[in-house]
Amino acid sequence: MSTSIRTRFAPSPTGFLHVGNIRTGLFAYLVARHNGGQFILRLEDTDKKREVEGSADHLLKCLATLGITYDEGIEIGGPYEPYKQSDRLAIYKQWAQKLIDSGRAYADPYTPEELQAFREEAKANKQAFLYRHHRPENPPAWDGTQPLRFKSEPKSYTWHDEVMGDLSTGPEVIDDIILIKSDGYPTYNFAHIVDDAEMKITHIIRGQEFISSQPNYLNLYDALGLERPIFATMPHILAATGGKKLGKRDGAKDVLDYIREGIIPEALTNFIASLGWNDGTEQELFSKEELIEKFSLDRVQRSGARFDEQRLLWMTGQWIRRLSIDDLYVRVTDLWPENAATVSEEAKKKILALVQDRLKTLADLPIMTSYFFSDPTPNLSMLEDNKQLKKLEKNEANSLLTHTIEALKNSDFDAQSLQATLNTLLETTGQKPGILFSLIRLAVSWAPFSPALNETLEMLGKEASLRRLETAVALVR
DSSP states (O other), X not given: OOTTOEEEEOOOSSSOOOHHHHHHHHHHXXXXXXXXXXXXXXXXXXXXXXXXXXXXXXXXXXXXXXXXXXSEETTTBOTTOOOBGGGOHHHHHHHHHHHHHTTOEEEOOOOHHHHHHHHHHHHHTTOOOOGGGGOOSSOOOOOSSSOEEEOOOOOOEEEEETTTEEEEEOGGGOOOOEEEOTTSOBOHHHHHHHXXXXXXXXXXXXXXXXXXXXXXXXXXXXXXXXXXXXXXXXXXXXXXXXXXXXXXXXXXXXXXXXXXXXXXXXXXXXXXXTSSBOOSSSOOOOOHHHHHHHOOGXXXXXXXXXXXXXXXXXXXHHHHHHSOHHHHXXXXXXXXXXXXXXXXXXXXXXXXXXXXXGOSSGGGHHHHHHHHHSOOOOOTHHHHHSTTGGGSOHHHHHHHHHHHHHHHHTSOOSHHHHHHHHHHHHHHHOOOHHHHHHHHHHHHHOSSOOSOHHHHHHHHOHHHHHHHHHHHHHHTO
C-alpha cells in the first residue's frame, strides 16, 4: 500500500481513557506504522460542558505508557496545526460559509421548546423525528448566535467498510444535522469531516457506535465536494458474559488503572490488540514490533470481542517471564514491601529471580516476597481453608512438621540437597506432595502462593526455616 496513508486518533478530553477508546487509537497507529504512513493525534474538545480538567494530559500519558507514538498532533505540532479543535474555530466557520453560500446550510430559528414540541408530535404519530420535516421556509441569516444546520439532500447510500463489508441505507435516515452550535463550537459530525479533509486523513478508524451516523456524513462529503476516505468500523468490546457492550459496571477501567494494578504495558497492548484481531495463526503473544509487522484491517473481525480479564492476567504473567531481571527490577522499584527497605539490591534481585515465574502481575510482589525479609505472622485459617490440609488432624500436622525439622537439620541448604531431603521425607512419612509440601510451605511463608519449596527454603536459609517450622509446631499441637 501507499506510504501516504494517514490515520488519526481523535479522543475527547471528557474523562478516563477506556479500553474501547485506546483500541481504536492502537489500530489506527498499527495501520499507519504497518504501511509506513503517518499517525496523527487530534483533540476533539468542542463539547465544553463535558470536558474534564486534566483529561488531555491524562490521554497523553496513556499513549506514552503504551508506547503509541504519533507523528503530528497536540504538543508536538505539524503541518496542519492546530491539532486541538477549540483552536480551529475560524477554520470551521470558513467551511460553514461554503455551505451557506451554496445553499446547503441555514440558521435554526427554533427555540428548544419548539423543537421539543416537534419531537412529541412525531412520537404521538409513532414516527421517527426528523428535523428536515420542519425545515423553515425563510430562515434568518446566520449570525453565529443560532445553531447552524446542514440542509440535507436525502438519498440512498452504499459504501464499503474495511471491516464490516458493503453497507447501504435508504434516504429516511438522512437529516438536517447541526453543524455549529449556538455557543460557536462545531459538532463532532461537522468538525471531524473538516479536520480529516484538512489533515489529509486517508483512513477513518472508529467505533461501531458511529455507523448509524455514516449516511449523514456521506451526505456532508457530497455537499462539500470531498472524496470519501477509507472507512473501518471497530466492533464493540463486549462484557465478559458476551451479551452486551463493556461498560464501567462490567469492570471496564481506565488504561492507567490497569498499569497501577500491576499489568505491564506490553501485556496490555498485546491484549487490546487481540480484542477482535488475530493474525490467522495460533500465536497469542505479540510484541509491538510484531503487531506492526502483522497487523491488517482484513483480519479484524466483524462480531464483538469479549473482554476476558483472566486472559489479560495470563498474558501479563507471560510477559513478566520474558523480562530480564534488571528490567523487572526497575519496574518494581516502588512495589517492594516495607520490610525490604534495608535489603541490598543484589539480594532483592535474587529473590525477584526466584518469584518471577509466579508473578501474575507486578502487584503480587509484596505478598510474594514479604516473608523473605522478616518472619511472617502465622495464619492458621490458611491451613483450615486449604482443601487438602484441612483434612489433617492437628497431631498429624504436628508430626509431619516435627519430622521435617529433624530432616532439615541434617540437610545441606542448597536447592538440590533440599529437594533430595524433601523427596526422602515423602517416602518416610508416606504423604503426598500436595499435603506435605503445602504444609511446609505455609509454615515457612504463611503466603497464599510461593516459589518452588526447595528454592524458598534455600533463600530463607537454615536458621530462619527451622525457626519458622518450630513456631508452626507449637501452634498445631
